[in-house]
Amino acid sequence: EQDVLKSLTVLPGVQQGYEGSAGVFVRGGSPDQNLILLDGVPVYNATHLFGFVSVFTPEALQSVDFYKGGFPARYSGRLSSVIDVRMKEGNKNHAETDITIGPITSKFTHQGPIRKGKSSYLISARRTLLDLVVTGIAKISQASNNEVVIPGLNLYDLNAKFNFELNPKNHLYVSLYGGGDLLSSNFKDNYSFEGGETKQSTTVKLKWGNRIGALRWTSQLGNKFYLNTALSSGSFRYNIHNKYEQTVKNQDGKEEIWTDVVYKTLVNNNKLQFLLDWYLPKNKIQFGASGELNNYLPGQQEIEQHNGEDIRRGNGTVNNEALAFFIDDQLSIGDQFTVQGGLRLDWYDLGGKWHSYVTPRTNAKLIVNHNLSLFFSYAQMVQPLHLLTNSSVGLPSDIWVPATENVRPETSQQITLGTYLKVNDRFSYKFDSYYKTLKGVINYKAGNSFMDIYDNWEKLVETGVGEAWGFENSWNYKTSRLNTWVNYTLSWNNRKFESINSGKAFPFKFDRRHDINLGCVYNLTDNIECSAVWTYQTGMAATIPLQDYQAAGPIDYTITDFITSIDIEDTHRIQYFKEYNNYRLPAFHHLDLGVTFKMQKRNFYREWKLGVYNAYARQNAYMYYPQTSPIGETKFKQVSIFPIIPSISYHVKF
Numbered sequence: 001e002q003d004v005l006k007s008l009t010v011l012p013g014v015q016q017g018y019e020g021s022a023g024v025f026v027r028g029g030s031p032d033q034n035l036i037l038l039d040g041v042p043v044y045n046a047t048h049l050f051g052f053v054s055v056f057t058p059e060a061l062q063s064v065d066f067y068k069g070g071f072p073a074r075y076s077g078r079l080s081s082v083i084d085v086r087m088k089e090g091n092k093n094h095a096e097t098d099i100t101i102g103p104i105t106s107k108f109t110h111q112g113p114i115r116k117g118k119s120s121y122l123i124s125a126r127r128t129l130l131d132l133v134v135t136g137i138a139k140i141s142q143a144s145n146n147e148v149v150i151p152g153l154n155l156y157d158l159n160a161k162f163n164f165e166l167n168p169k170n171h172l173y174v175s176l177y178g179g180g181d182l183l184s185s186n187f188k189d190n191y192s193f194e195g196g197e198t199k200q201s202t203t204v205k206l207k208w209g210n211r212i213g214a215l216r217w218t219s220q221l222g223n224k225f226y227l228n229t230a231l232s233s234g235s236f237r238y239n240i241h242n243k244y245e246q247t248v249k250n251q252d253g254k255e256e257i258w259t260d261v262v263y264k265t266l267v268n269n270n271k272l273q274f275l276l277d278w279y280l281p282k283n284k285i286q287f288g289a290s291g292e293l294n295n296y297l298p299g300q301q302e303i304e305q306h307n308g309e310d311i312r313r314g315n316g317t318v319n320n321e322a323l324a325f326f327i328d329d330q331l332s333i334g335d336q337f338t339v340q341g342g343l344r345l346d347w348y349d350l351g352g353k354w355h356s357y358v359t360p361r362t363n364a365k366l367i368v369n370h371n372l373s374l375f376f377s378y379a380q381m382v383q384p385l386h387l388l389t390n391s392s393v394g395l396p397s398d399i400w401v402p403a404t405e406n407v408r409p410e411t412s413q414q415i416t417l418g419t420y421l422k423v424n425d426r427f428s429y430k431f432d433s434y435y436k437t438l439k440g441v442i443n444y445k446a447g448n449s450f451m452d453i454y455d456n457w458e459k460l461v462e463t464g465v466g467e468a469w470g471f472e473n474s475w476n477y478k479t480s481r482l483n484t485w486v487n488y489t490l491s492w493n494n495r496k497f498e499s500i501n502s503g504k505a506f507p508f509k510f511d512r513r514h515d516i517n518l519g520c521v522y523n524l525t526d527n528i529e530c531s532a533v534w535t536y537q538t539g540m541a542a543t544i545p546l547q548d549y550q551a552a553g554p555i556d557y558t559i560t561d562f563i564t565s566i567d568i569e570d571t572h573r574i575q576y577f578k579e580y581n582n583y584r585l586p587a588f589h590h591l592d593l594g595v596t597f598k599m600q601k602r603n604f605y606r607e608w609k610l611g612v613y614n615a616y617a618r619q620n621a622y623m624y625y626p627q628t629s630p631i632g633e634t635k636f637k638q639v640s641i642f643p644i645i646p647s648i649s650y651h652v653k654f
Contacts, residue, residue: 001052001053001102001104001105001647001649002058003053003054003056003058004054004056004058004061004064004083004085005023005024005046005047005054005056005083006053006054008024008066008083009024009517009535010485010487010517010519010533011066011474011487011517012432012472012473012474012487012488012489012515012517013026013027013068013432013434013470013472013489013491014026014068014081015489015510015512015515015537016535016537016588017031017510018622023046023047024081024083025510026068026080026081027068027069027080027081027414027434027436027468027470027491028080028436028438028466028467028468028469028470028491028492028493028508029079029080029081029436029438029468030080030387030510031387032078032386032387032389032400033078033079033080033081033383033410034078034080034081034082034083035075035076035077035078035081035082035083036083036085037082037083037084037085038056038085038087038175038177038212039085039086039087039161039173039175039177039212039214039216039232040084040214040216040230040232040273041175041177041212041213041214041232041233041234041269041271042077042234042269043055043210043212043234043236044210044234044235044236044267044400045208045209045210045236045238048128048155048157048179048181049104049128049153049155049181052104053104053105055157055179055210056085056157057107057109057124057126057157057159059098059100059107059109059124060087060088060109060122060124060159061085061086061087061088062086062087062088062089063085063086064083064084064085064086065082065083065084065086066081066082066083066084067081067082067084068080068081069377069379069414069416069432069434070340070361070362070363070377070378070379070416071361071379071381072286072328072340072342072361073286073288073326073327073328073342073343073344073359073361074275074286074288074326074328076324076326076344076346076359076381076382077382077383077384077385078381078383079381079382079383079410079411079412079438080412080436087122087159087161087175088111088122088161089120089122089161089163089173090111090112090113090120090121090122090161090162090163091111091112091113091120092113092116092117092118092119092120092163093113093116093117094112094113095110095111095112095113096110096111096112096653096654097109097110097653097654098110098651098652098653099651099652099653100649100650100651100652101649101650102609102647102648102649102650103129103130103647103648103649104128104130104647105126105127105128105129105155106126106127106128106129107124107125107126108124108125108126109122109123109124109125110122110123110124111123114162114164118164118165119162119163119164119165120162120163121160121161121162121163122159122160122161122162123159123160124157124158124159124160125156125157125158125159126156126157127154127155127156127157128153128154128155128156130153131152131153131154152182152183152184152185152186152205153182153183153184154181154182155179155180155181155182156179156180157177157178157179158176158177158178158179159176159177160174160175160176160177161173161174161175161176162174169219169220170217170218170219170220171217171218172215172216172217173214173215173216173217173218174214174215174216175212175213175214175216176212176213176214177210177211177212177213178209178210178211178212179209179210180207180208180209180210181206181207181208181209182205182206182207183205183206183207184203184204184205184206185203185204186201186202186203186204187200187201187202187203188200188201189201195250195251196248196249196250196251197248197249198246198247198248198249199245199246199247200244200245200246200247201243201244201245202242202243202244202245203241203242203243204240204241204242205239205240205241205242206238206239206240206241207237207238207239207241208236208237208238208239209236209237210234210235210236211233211234211235211237212232212233212234212235213232213233213234214230214231214232214233215230215231215232216228216229216230216231217229217230224278224279224280225276225277225278225279226276226277226279227274227275227276227277228274228275228276228277229272229273229274229275230271230272230273230275231271231272232269232270232271232273233268233269233270233271234268234269235266235267235268235269236266236267236400237264237265237266238264238265238266238399239262239263239264240261240262240263240264241260241261241262242260242261242262243258243259243260243261244258244259245257245258246258256306257306258305258306259303259304259305259306260303260304260305261301261302261303261304262301262302262303263299263300263301264297264299264300264302265297265298265299265300265399265400266295266296266297267294267295267296267297267385267400268294268295268296269292269294270292270293270294271290271291271292271293272290272291273288273289273290273291274288274289274290275287275288276288282331282332282333283329283330283331283332284329284330285327285328285329285330286327286328286329287326287327288324288325288326288327289323289324289325289326290322290323290324291321291322291323291324292321292322292323293319293321294319294320294321294322294385294402295317295318295319296317296318296319296320296385296400296401296402297315297316297317297318298314298315298318298388298399298400298401298457299314299315299399299457300312300313300314300315300316301313301314315456315457318351318401318402320348320349320350320351320402321349322346322347322348322349322384323346323347324344324345324346324347325344325345326342326343326344326345327342327343328340328341328342328361329341329342335367336366336367336368337364337365337366337367338363338364338365339362339363339364339365340361340362340363340364341360341361341362342360342361342362343358343359343360343361344358344359344360344361345357345358346359346382346384348382348384348403348409350384350402350403350404350405350408350409351402351404351405352405353405355408355409357382357409357411359379359380359381359382360378360379360380361377361378361379361380362376362377362378362379363375363376363377364376364377370422371421371422371423372419372420372421372422373419373420374418374419375416375417375418375419375420375432376416376417376418377414377415377416378413378414378415378416379413379414380411380412380413381411381412381414382409382410382411383403383409383410383411383412383440384402384403384409385400385401385402385403385409386400386401386402386403386407386410386442386461387399387400387401388400388401388442388444388457388460388461399457401457404458406458407440407442407458407461407463408440408463409440410438410439410440410441410442411438411439411440412436412437412438412439413436413437414434414435414436414437415434415435415436416432416433416434417432417433417434418430418431418432418433418472419431426477426478426479427475427476427477428475428476429473429474429475429476430472430473430474430476431471431472431473431474432471432472433469433470433471433472434468434469434470434472435468435469436466436467436468436469437465437466437467438465438466438467438468439465439466440463440465441463441464441465441466441495442461442462442463442464443461443462443464443495443497443500444460444461445460445461445462445499462497462498462499463497464495464496464497464498464500465495465496466493466494466495466496466508467492467493467494467496467505468491468492468493468494468508469491469492470489470490470491470492471489471490471491472487472488472489473486473487473488473489474486474487475487481522481523482520482521482522482523483519483520483521483522484519484520484521485517485518485519485520486516486517486518487515487516487517487518487519488514488515488516488517489514489515490513490514491511491512491513491515492511492513493507493508493510493511493512494506494507494508494511495507495508500580501579501580504579506541506579506580506581507541507581508541508581509540509541509542509581510540510541511541511581512537512538512539512540512588513538514536514537514538515536515537515538516534516535516536516537517533517534517535517536518533518534519531519532519533519534520532520533526598527597527598527599528595528596528597528598529595529596529598530594530595530596531592531593531594531595531596532591532592532593532594533591533592534589534590534591534592535588535589535590535592536587536588536589537587537588537589538584538587538588539584539585539586539587539588539621540584540585540588540621541581541583541584541585542581542583542584542585543580543581543582543583544582544583544636585621585638586620586621586638588620588621589618589620590613590614590615590616590618590620591614591615591616591618592611592612592613592614592615593611593612593615594609594610594611594612595609595610595611596608596609596610597609597610603654604652604653604654605652605653605654606650606651606652606653607650607651607652608648608649608650608651609647609648609649609650609651610646610647610648611646611647611648612644612645612646612647613642613644613645613646613647614642614643614644614645615644616644617643617644619638619640619643620640620642621638621639621640622638622639622640622641622642
């Protein structure tokens with residue numbers, strides 16, 4: 001499955017999270033610190049299938065701009081990276097159709113003119129076919145059983161874009177996107193007893209997805225000025241629906257018992273932005289202003305019962321606003337030196353009180369000669385929202401919450417130095433070094449999790465600091481038929497919280513010391529392309545006790561947890577922890593192979609893609625859990641979810 005986010009993990013400084021995950025960790029950051037945009041609108045959850053694929057349909061995309069440092073002033077709201085994805089605008093001259101059929105998803109994309117040469121459209125749809133197979137097999141195989149378990153799995157993406165040329169100097173664009181996942185399970189069992197029968201069913205449904213709409217107007221004002229006005233709205237919803245029903249029939253009649261539980265969370269962003277580009281002989285200056293209205297539902301639970309005892313608990317809806325002004329100036333000094341300076345001023349409503357943040361940015365590039373270039377960048381960033389996540393759960397159990405007076409916005413500073421060396425027309429080398437500091441990062445306090453929705457979320461978390469630095473290396477060799485690369489990153493990534501690890505710094509969960517990516521794409525002929533990519537990463541950091549044993553008898557006193565410094569009443573087991581994240585899981589690595597057969601006949605193009613994920617069946621850890629033997633010995637077991645996986649897909653374009 002082609003994927004935008006997974007392709008970024010090939011780059012140095014960009015790491016994959018879990019096995020099969022499409023989430024990206026950039027230069028010591030976490031996935032919530034990536035500003036992911038689709039036609040300028042934030043995407044809050046960018047993955048399907050627990051992170052196996054992203055929400056972006058490749059056939060509907062025009063371009064992807066990726067920044068991991070030196071951010072232009074028009075970008076704000078996240079700390080670590082910007083992934084700016086743009087949809088195709090549609091073909092103004094003739095119609096085109098793309099169809100792909102594959103084991104994970106099948107896709108349909110169509111574009112063409114509304115008015116030839118003046119306006120165009122693009123529509124795209126993607127859906128998985130796995131649910132038809134999985135659900136169908138489950139129903140057939142359990143048709144005669146008294147106990148039935150029917151699983152359900154679905155994902156979809158719908159894209160649409162319309163492009164109108166109002167006149168040679170004015171264009172109007174309309175972008176729409178809707179996508180989501182549905183994971184369900186229906187448990188049923190029936191059993192009879194003397195004089196009656198009992199029927200029970202439990203239905204669990206998890207639904208999550210994004211909605212995006214954008215209206216953009218571009219206007220040329222004379223020969224030097226271009227105005228870009230955008231009005232947009234984007235949202236992410238996450239719902240869990242759990243319903244239990246029981247019917248008992250006996251000689252006394254029929255009794256029905258049921259409970260209906262709904263958990264939901266929501267984030268919505270509405271934005272108006274103006275960008276003015278001013279082109280001068282040696283300068284490009286960009287001015288801008290924006291205003292935002294945001295809505296958050298940090299987590300709410302509604303319980304309805306057969307006896308009328310309904311319960312509603314959790315956090316209420318929170319609204320806030322933001323304003324921003326920014327300027328960027330890109331200046332060329334001769335043919336060899338380019339410098340870009342930017343300044344951004346943000347005002348955030350933090351629970352009724354406004355706070356301002358000034359964030360400078362700068363980039364510089366020196367072309368020493370035809371083969372050698374030097375780079376420098378510095379950027380300050382502010383993130384006015386936080387992500388509460390339970391890392392032990394493989395579902396999108398993520399709750400977006402706004403920064404408040406008590407839990408302030410996250411901030412970062414990053415400095416980068418780099419060089420690019422072009423040895424010859426085939427071989428090149430790029431080196432970057434970076435140092436980043438993070439302030440205001442959050443973590444759940446000891447004993448709390450995202451399920452504690454009956455509390456104010458601000459009481460569940462604490463803020464800390466982070467520090468990340470590293471060295472990125474990229475070697476590339478390219479000929480007319482061969483493209484090979486070696487990317488290697490050596491990095492450190494630490495966090496520090498007052499009540500964790502006795503206030504001492506500890507490795508972040510995704511502190512991966514070594515990250516290596518080897519890749520090769522070779523065209524055997526004009527119609528056959530072969531590829532191989534090998535990925536290696538140091539194992540994730542984890543916290544396990546050095547000693548864990550059953551107490552000899554009842555213990556009536558409390559012990560102090562070494563990591564959290566909190567007193568715990570312990571009457572069963574004794575565990576001793578030396579440090580937080582004191583253990584490394586086994587290294588993560590896998591080899592992916594692929595071959596593509598292409599055929600072009602006039603206006604009809606087709607291709608077969610064959611691939612193997614994890615070709616040597618490496619058992620990479622998805623999660624781990626403790627298991628205690630009858631004699632009291634505890635060992636940790638790992639769970640691996642993706643063995644060797646072959647794939648095949650068929651793609652046509654006409």
